[in-house]
Amino acid sequence: MAQVEKLELACEVSCPTDKFYEFMKKDVAQLPHILPEYYKSCELLHGDGKSVGTIRLWKYTLGGSEVLVAKETIKSIDDINKTITYSIFEGDLKHMYKSFDIILEVVPMGNNGSLVKWHIVYEKEHEDHPHPHPYLELLNKIVNTLDSHLHKA
Secondary structure (H helix, E strand, O other), X not given: OOOEEEEEEEEEEOOOHHHHHHHHHHHHHHHHHHOOOOEEEEEEEEOXXXXXXXXXXXXXXXXXXXXXXXXXXXXXXXXXXXXXXXXXXXXXXXXXXXXXXXXXXXXXXXXXXXXXXXXXXXXXXXXXXXXXXHHHHHHHHHHHHHHHHHHHO
């Protein structure tokens, strides 16, 4: 029987905590413009795009040519702890995982820097399905690209 598992990634960035967190909360739909090699489109299906209950349809790749789709909802937002939980509830991931949540946490570090933590909490549909390591790689690319992008902005 499958069980809930967790993968984690932590990345130091020089971007101020509030700037990184606010982008992920309010402007994450801009990722197709910032990382077009990975994100093909983001369509707002329900809500305002920045609050609990928002639903988006993402079209993306994991670095290859195959375009994948995912419907995501914002499950929770904690502005005090700068944490957002995104839940994938439909799309290609649902063929391999019963549940798939991505939790973002942005923690202040030093004078202006931040520690960006990602947690992927998932349950495999079948034990022989792979762990979602390619998604950690994608999240790492997001952090590094956004850090650079937000410094230019």
